[in-house]
Amino acid sequence: MSRIIDQAGQSFPASFSVVGDAREVGEEAARFFVEVINNNPRANIGLATGATARSFYTALIKAHTELKLSFAAVNTFNLDEYIGLSRSHPNSYWNEIVEQFGRHVDVPLTQIHAPDGAHQDPEAAAAVYEGLLASVGGVDIQLLGLGRNGHIAFNEPGSPFDSCTRPVDLTTSTLQANQVHFPSGETMPQRAISMGIATILKARRIVLIASGQAKAEALKDMLRGTIGPHCPASFLRAHSAVHVIADRDAARLVTSS
Numbered sequence: 609m610s611r612i613i614d615q616a617g618q619s620f621p622a623s624f625s626v627v628g629d630a631r632e633v634g635e636e637a638a639r640f641f642v643e644v645i646n647n648n649p650r651a652n653i654g655l656a657t658g659a660t661a662r663s664f665y666t667a668l669i670k671a672h673t674e675l676k677l678s679f680a681a682v683n684t685f686n687l688d689e690y691i692g693l694s695r696s697h698p699n700s701y702w703n704e705i706v707e708q709f710g711r712h713v714d715v716p717l718t719q720i721h722a723p724d725g726a727h728q729d730p731e732a733a734a735a736v737y738e739g740l741l742a743s744v745g746g747v748d749i750q751l752l753g754l755g756r757n758g759h760i761a762f763n764e765p766g767s768p769f770d771s772c773t774r775p776v777d778l779t780t781s782t783l784q785a786n787q788v789h790f791p792s793g794e795t796m797p798q799r800a801i802s803m804g805i806a807t808i809l810k811a812r813r814i815v816l817i818a819s820g821q822a823k824a825e826a827l828k829d830m831l832r833g834t835i836g837p838h839c840p841a842s843f844l845r846a847h848s849a850v851h852v853i854a855d856r857d858a859a860r861l862v863t864s865s
């Protein structure tokens with residue numbers, strides 16, 4: 609894959625790995641986080657939910673059990689949370705991070721952070737979260753998945769470059785993709801609190817993961833299309849330390865082989 613050189617002469621992405629399958633995507637992504645935590649055991653790490661991230665958490669847990677990597681002083685920050693779900697709801701994103709990762713390592717659950725989806729005033733909860741991120745000195749390394757429509761976190765198409773953490777409406781595409789995670793008959797939340805584009809771009813390093821054919825168009829738009837709110841992930845091209853990891857299916861429209 610050829611790099612994109614923007615007007616400032618910057619190369620994007622900083623690195624691009626195409627691996628065989630979803631498991632390898634997670635393993636490759638975890639290497640970046642292990643390196644950051646080895647260098648700084650008190651690192652602030654930004655976490656993503658979703659199916660693609662599962663193998664990433666499996667790899668981090670393996671680093672804990674086999675390499676004795678400690679998360680005891682790490683703080684984690686979710687990208688987003690559904691509005692209307694308390695932390696204890698089985699489908700809350702806070703709970704997803706605890707179940708997939710937190711309870712399998714030595715991070716105290718008080719150091720797992722997410723926007724408060726149950727707050728009566730979502731605007732206020734979003735502002736509190738943005739303030740929390742600033743008060744801890746920002747995120748050292750942020751994991752991002754990629755929505756089929758090019759969203760990152762829950763920044764749906766139309767999200768502005770300068771957006772901060774805020775309440776957002778989910779699009780039909782996202783609702784269809786995520787409804788499967790809720791029990792049949794249960795209507796999923798239609799809104800969420802999400803870190804904004806500007807919030808995400810403050811992270812010192814970003815690792816974006818994509819797996820499967822359903823992400824191929826979005827990955828192509830992100831890397832090759834015009835930069836703009838129609839494809840929120842394209843705004844990542846304004847950041848100098850983005851590492852993209854995709855499996856062959858997701859990368860099929862941006863690789864020649």
Ligand SMILES: N[C@@H]1[C@@H](O)[C@H](O)[C@@H](COP(=O)(O)O)O[C@@H]1O
Nearest residue numbers: 656657658659660753754755761
């Ligand atoms: N809000 C989440 C994102 O943070 C996630 O990265 C993305 C991809 O999810 P998946 O890996 O399940 O396709 O969509 C969800 O809607």
